[in-house]
Amino acid sequence: MTTTAPSDLRPDPARPPGDGSLAEFGYRQELHRSLGRYASFAAGFSFISVLTTVFQFFAFGYAFGGPVFFWTWPVVLVGQLAVAACFAELAARYPLSGAIYQWSSRLAGLTFGWFAGWIMVIGQIVVVAAAALALQTVLPAIWPGFQLVGGDPAPTSPDGAANAAVLGVILLVLTTLVNMLDNRVMSVVNRVGVTAEIIGAILIVVLLLTHSRRSPGITFHTQGAAGPGLLGALLVGSFTAAYVMIGFDSAGEMSEETHHPRRTAPRTILTALGAAGLLGGLVVLGGLLAAPSLTDGHLGVDGLSYVLTSSLGDGVGKLLLADVVVAIAVATLAIQTAACRMLFSMARDGQLPFSARLAHVNPRTGMPAAPALVVGVLAAALLLLDFASPDAFLAIGTTCIVLLYLAYAMVTGPLLIRRLRGTLAVEGTDERGGTLFSLGRWGVPVNAFALLYGLLMALDLAWPRAQVYDPAGGHWYFQWFTVLFLAATLTIGAGYRTVRKHRTPRGAVPEEAVQESGVRVGRGVGRGTRSNAV
Template sequence: MKDSPVTDNNDLARFGYRQELQRSMGSFSSFAAGFSYISILTGLFQMFHLGYGVAGPGFFWTWPCVLAGQFLVALCFAELASRFPLSGGVYQWAKFTGNPFLGWMTGWIYLACLIVTLAAVAMALQVSLPQISSSFQVIGTSNDPKSVAINAILLGSILVVISTIVNARGIKLLAVINNIGVFAELIGIVFLIVLLYLNRVRSPVEAVVHIKNIGTGVTSFPDLKTLLAATALTASYVLYGFDTAGTLAEETHDPRKKAPRAILQALLAAGFAGLLVLLFALMAAPDLGNPNLGNINGGLPMLVKSVLGETAGSLFLCIVIFAIIVCTFAVQSGAVRLMFAMGRDGFLPYSKSLSEVSPKTQTPVLATVLCGLGAIIILAVNLQFPKVFELVTSIAILWANLAYWIVVALLLKNRISLARNGGDADAKFSLGKWGFPVNILALIWSSFMVINVSWPRTATYGVEWYQQYAAWIYTAALVGIGVSVYYYRLIRRKRIP
């Protein structure tokens, strides 16, 4: 029997919160939230050229590896989503399995990740729009790297403004757009997979195993060092954000049951679809030695247009652009709910205002505006950075997996006490006897992801030392600011009678 909204609200009250957000999302909307965040039509079309430029066709093998590792993390998150059906996702999970400080740091790091991701996803318009029409290259030409970067920031800023308006209007409008976008993306992915397969010019072995003389600097199967670099750029960027269904738990009917299922379904659906798109794209590419496959002005959009033809390719790129727009909306919605959840607990500056929900739209409007403003500021700050795409995306990947690592580690620490207490009777998803081995492997995987993404590589961050160590420098600064804000708010709360 389906739980009523009253039951969901009473469940929420047990955690000390009252229902303020509009609980209107069903099973498909919950799945769509995670799927649209991952959005392989956004991530693959945006980041394909980076992975290909580093490792050539061999970067295909990074995808199944990352999918398998992230699925271990997703299984742990599914358990937590069933135990703690609250807005804020990883913040709440770390708080309840650890303590308020660890919850704060996890939420702080992930909030920064989401705002950076919002900026990074919005910039994906630059990869597709100018290939439909050169008129979208508003500033300079596509042959000038600086003009490309500035144009990407302009297009991205416009999209963030639109996303802020839509998110401020409420979850109903957002869910409708999200559902339509995911439905269109699923249909588009199926057609793309079929068309690429029908236009294949080589076998799978020739495409991703026997790699010879492809003209991109890789004349054989890439070595481990090269594959690690490619892993940090493409698959790692696309295959995260599956926890979004848990972040929107307070707007979902029966979230203890639907959120865990949505988390796993979103990752698996996007992961396997992306695997087929990559494989068949490499099988269908007219010339794997084309250097533009590893260039921002070429990449997967250029490959698709060359295979499907100018007209059909441009029409498909329109679907990709719609997917980018919907993905941007989804990322901002996750950031807003996280900021709302942290503000509701009183540990953010101006917490009362940030957690205030509009009675008309049932949405935290100020949090929505600040998330959008934060993304635009990030875009503007990186205006003069020569590797703006690589920097913004790599920092986002690092912070996401750092937050994931904290949550997975805390869950492992609490498994013994949870087992002794007989588990959580209200949880509707449990790994049972597989909990410990899955959790241990997930922690090992998350540790690898954090180290690999943050490694100071020239290919990712640049040639100067301050560029190569940008991820470590920015992360240390983020943690330092987070600790300061937490204890400042803690002291302030103790002083107020």
């Protein structure tokens, strides 16, 4: 007999985890499970994409923070490692696509989890657009012919902003096609790209450090900083590190396509962030030490592309920039893939419009094609903002970071509450019989630090600083873009949930209760039965 549940809290599986089967969560295996440990690592590393994001935001960090902005890097890395450690625990216990949505809904209820997933997927779509814009910081430096619009390649100029949008749309067409082909093709492209990026990043670090013009002591100076004082320089300069070190949860997003996910995903989440954090910090330091000048204005406008070509020569510099182009392409692909898995996971539970279509997996390719098309089209539409104003570039980049940080906090917050109540499941084994990853007695302090750090960083990023978001003046909406975008995201989400609730036929069992009771709710929703164990 079916009964309704008193709340929409999603329970843990009836039996202890261990076999990695989706059946214990009420789902069928539809995505092809073909990714090994390196491919899982590549999923997280390519989303972070050190070369993409450092080259994209180095100039901004230096312009506002000066050389001292380097020290924001280890601070952000420590904070994100705390978040990643919490995620590693959850990846071991809930190896499901749509990680943020799945984790949050199982910790705090389906409604809360829906909003976490909604914020996350919108943030991911914005990140896709921001990553595609990074081509403008590299391609014109390799060959002026890549400047298809106008003659000024600077991303902050009208010509550069418009050209960035054109190049970004071209890249999105390619990544969308790959995301619709086959997950094995996507995996190969991702692994090859990540390997090339790691090799390129190491070469860049070695060459920059061997071409140093000054000592590391320069990182204690704020010369040339536009930020208001040392604290202001550090707060704004932290944007670079904050933008780089996101997306490590992608290894969890790909859990349903990974062999031994309970064992693999926690390790690759941490190793992807750790490797990216180390390499990225060295690239930033190398750029500061090898720059021809810290005061001629080039470093705050042209960034690392200027350092490579001027310090290493056009030949070597442009060869390394070509590797950065590969990194940007692979990063855009990986971020789009993560957004597709989030849409797929939410649609599979019937939580989005056109759920049946979005949750459909091609049995031959093992890929949900509709989400790839949706993400590609929406990201391309966001790029059109660059035609309106060059300031849109920074607005888009900052907005996506804030959304992801808030979505992360919607996982670490409920997780901390479960820890304090003593209701977090800590037992279980992975696919090889080993103990699941756990923070043990360090769980509460690490979790609390992760939550506090995430909320403070989101506040720092979203703060409407006119000198940052509207330096030319006259565009108040860019100054408040992040706040307005977040408000619009929440309003649209709440409106959809309200309309959806009122459209439930009278006398019908609410979907949350149906999912709780373990009743199949139709095509694309649950794909099976859910356990009603507590």
